[in-house]
Amino acid sequence: MSALTDDTIPVTPRAMRDEMMVFGAMAVLLALVPLTDIYPFFVMQALCFALLACAFNLLIGYGGLLSFGHAMFLGTAGYCSAHALKVWGVTPELGIVVGVAAAAALSVVTGFISIRRQGIYFSMITLALSQLLYFIYLQAPFTHGEDGIQGIPQGYLFGIFNLSKPTVLYYVVLAGFLGGFLLIFRTINSPFGEVLKSIRENEQRAISLGYKTDQYKLLAFILSGTLAGFAGSLKVFVAQNASLTDVHWTMSGEIVLMTLVGGLGTIFGPVVGAFVIIAMQQYLAGFGQWVTVIQGVIFVACVLTFRRGIIGEIAHYFRRSL
Amino acid sequence: MAHRNRRAFPRGSFPPCLIHRVDGIFRPEAAGPGRFSKASRRACPNREKVAAREMASRRRLTGEICLADEFILETHGLTKEFAGFFAVRDVALKVRRGSIHALIGPNGAGKTTCFNLLTKFLKPSAGQILYKGQDITAMAPADVARLGLVRSFQISAVFPHLTALENVRVALQRQHGSSFDFWRSKSVLDRFNGRAMELLSDVGLSEFANTPAVEMPYGRKRALEIATTLALDPEMMLLDEPMAGMGHEDIDKIAALIKRISAKHTILMVEHNLSVVANLSDIITVLTRGQVLAQGNYAELSKDERVKEAYLGAGHA
Numbered sequence: 001m002s003a004l005t006d007d008t009i010p011v012t013p014r015a016m017r018d019e020m021m022v023f024g025a026m027a028v029l030l031a032l033v034p035l036t037d038i039y040p041f042f043v044m045q046a047l048c049f050a051l052l053a054c055a056f057n058l059l060i061g062y063g064g065l066l067s068f069g070h071a072m073f074l075g076t077a078g079y080c081s082a083h084a085l086k087v088w089g090v091t092p093e094l095g096i097v098v099g100v101a102a103a104a105a106l107s108v109v110t111g112f113i114s115i116r117r118q119g120i121y122f123s124m125i126t127l128a129l130s131q132l133l134y135f136i137y138l139q140a141p142f143t144h145g146e147d148g149i150q151g152i153p154q155g156y157l158f159g160i161f162n163l164s165k166p167t168v169l170y171y172v173v174l175a176g177f178l179g180g181f182l183l184i185f186r187t188i189n190s191p192f193g194e195v196l197k198s199i200r201e202n203e204q205r206a207i208s209l210g211y212k213t214d215q216y217k218l219l220a221f222i223l224s225g226t227l228a229g230f231a232g233s234l235k236v237f238v239a240q241n242a243s244l245t246d247v248h249w250t251m252s253g254e255i256v257l258m259t260l261v262g263g264l265g266t267i268f269g270p271v272v273g274a275f276v277i278i279a280m281q282q283y284l285a286g287f288g289q290w291v292t293v294i295q296g297v298i299f300v301a302c303v304l305t306f307r308r309g310i311i312g313e314i315a316h317y318f319r320r321s322l
Numbered sequence: 323m324a325h326r327n328r329r330a331f332p333r334g335s336f337p338p339c340l341i342h343r344v345d346g347i348f349r350p351e352a353a354g355p356g357r358f359s360k361a362s363r364r365a366c367p368n369r370e371k372v373a374a375r376e377m378a379s380r381r382r383l384t385g386e387i388c389l390a391d392e393f394i395l396e397t398h399g400l401t402k403e404f405a406g407f408f409a410v411r412d413v414a415l416k417v418r419r420g421s422i423h424a425l426i427g428p429n430g431a432g433k434t435t436c437f438n439l440l441t442k443f444l445k446p447s448a449g450q451i452l453y454k455g456q457d458i459t460a461m462a463p464a465d466v467a468r469l470g471l472v473r474s475f476q477i478s479a480v481f482p483h484l485t486a487l488e489n490v491r492v493a494l495q496r497q498h499g500s501s502f503d504f505w506r507s508k509s510v511l512d513r514f515n516g517r518a519m520e521l522l523s524d525v526g527l528s529e530f531a532n533t534p535a536v537e538m539p540y541g542r543k544r545a546l547e548i549a550t551t552l553a554l555d556p557e558m559m560l561l562d563e564p565m566a567g568m569g570h571e572d573i574d575k576i577a578a579l580i581k582r583i584s585a586k587h588t589i590l591m592v593e594h595n596l597s598v599v600a601n602l603s604d605i606i607t608v609l610t611r612g613q614v615l616a617q618g619n620y621a622e623l624s625k626d627e628r629v630k631e632a633y634l635g636a637g638h639a
């Protein structure tokens with residue numbers, strides 16, 4: 001993993017002020033979207049994926065763990081929220097809680113199984129577990145197999161916010177994204193984050209200082225999985241469906257792609273990466289199957305030419321941490 | 323009967339009631355009746371604490387030093403086999419509390435492997451390790467560190483993208499809890515800055531406090547590693563070639579530092595620089611091909627033919 005994470009962190013001390021300023025700018029810009037001509041559905045979808053990529057980035061960029069099965073958290077939370085909303089008829093906030101709780105439980109179980117493995121073995125186990133889950137969801141009756149769960153009611157959040165209004169839904173999703181983003185930001189800049197970074201930098205040394213590194217990695221895994229689940233639950237309200245694509249391994253791959261394109265181990269990179277990839281899928285939809293090829297080319301170009309990703313390169317150029 | 327006359331026992335022999343602890347293994351059945359055996363019958367996790375408390379109170383009462391106290395670290399028959407090759411074979415090491423103990427030997431003698439075994443980064447194939455009278459042979463490396471037996475690495479081990487100050491703080495932070503707090507700002511760690519700066523200035527790194535470790539010269543990284551280790555205030559430090567790759571000035575600085583910290587910490591160190599070894603160490607163990615060849619102080623060893631041969635044979639001075 002270290003080959004991927006080397007060099008991604010600008011060597012100047014992290015300046016939290018820069019980051020907070022960029023965060024403020026990002027929040028304002030996103031808040032203005034409904035006033036423009038930009039299709040809000042697109043931005044909402046991108047925000048869900050941005051949160052997902054940020055959660056993934058917490059694990060690889062700061063914990064040095066490459067999970068290749070993060071779609072399982074997205075999909076599990078999606079299915080559980082969708083089922084709770086549609087079949088049990090719960091309120092939106094409860095639907096989100098159900099989805100997030102399911103993802104959290106799943107991350108505890110899968111974390112215990114995978115966290116002791118190093119490097120590529122960790123990636124393989126997360127992939128295997130997500131494949132296992134994919135086949136369960138394919139067979140389980142409540143997911144409706146290939147059809148997925150369709151026509152999910154949006155309802156009123158907290159009994160006030162009418163989520164079937166696009167503008168209301170947009171701000172709710174934005175608030176969810178910003179909240180999740182801030183939690184990740186805080187985690188990175190917390191006492192726990194410091195230990196996590198030290199483990200990424202030199203696990204043996206962290207152990208020799210008396211840290212039981214598995215426990216820290218497990219907590220990072222659970223946080224990451226739970227937040228990925230939160231993104232999955234939000235996405236249910238946007239897409240109004242939950243389907244197998246969200247648990248498929250290609251989704252896991254896309255998460256990796258978004259994070260790499262934006263900049264691994266940078267704070268804003270995954271957000272930018274998610275927007276770039278979702279925009280590509282949106283605007284290149286006319287090319288049909290070729291989208292996959294174009295994505296592949298971009299991926300290769302990224303790895304070969306600007307390894308640090310978009311934000312990573314910018315941050316490196318200005319010797320800032322972003 | 324022995325209780326009253328304990329002071330009369332010569333060093334190295336022990337009142338019968340202490341014998342059960344002499345080899346560091348608890349054998350409750352060997353203990354006589356009374357407070358101690360009751361305590362040692364308790365559940366395992368408490369044993370070490372009980373033992374420490376008992377030992378401390380006994381020491382207060384009697385002023386006597388018992389064996390487990392005299393030697394902070396002991397190994398018996400320590401062996402590590404890598405697929406038929408014995409990197410360490412049947413090593414019996416005794417490190418006296420408060421001493422600077424050097425472990426020397428030609429390249430590939432098994433010194434680093436020894437360190438890895440002692441700190442549990444490697445599992446011994448056979449043998450036993452006793453630290454402060456406690457059997458640590460089956461412990462996890464992080465737990466060994468928590469007991470106060472902390473190592474440094476032969477290849478400088480720092481956290482490259484953290485600043486020097488942050489490097490030291492990571493060590494300070496561990497002992498004071500809050501390391502799992504992901505919801506708090508890391509500014510709560512600022513309360514360690516004072517102590518961290520103290521440690522940095524001890525090793526002459528004050529002006530590097532805000533420099534990322536990756537940008538520091540090699541010698542400074544080694545010094546930073548020692549500062550980080552010292553931050554844990556370990557009772558015993560294992561230093562693997564702390565001066566390798568350093569210039570003369572740095573060597574003198576670090577040697578002086580090691581001398582200074584040895585007042586409060588027991589030190590076991592691997593070092594190739596024999597003049598450093600001669601100046602610093604109270605006792606030297608020579609390792610060749612995984613086995614202890616000789617042990618003694620520098621004057622004794624420099625006369626020893628086998629030691630000379632081992633070193634000359636390996637192309638050393």
Ligand SMILES: Nc1ncnc2c1ncn2[C@@H]1O[C@H](COP(=O)(O)OP(=O)(O)OP(=O)(O)O)[C@@H](O)[C@H]1O
Binds near residue numbers: 427
């Ligand atoms: N993981 C391993 N697998 C196989 N052999 C090993 C392993 N680790 C060490 N060895 C072998 O064990 C022997 C002792 O190595 P060790 O690193 O302990 O030597 P050393 O005394 O520290 O040498 P140096 O002075 O060069 O640091 C060497 O021959 C080495 O090749």
Ligand SMILES: [Mg+2]
Binds near residue numbers: 433434435
């Ligand atoms: Mg060595």
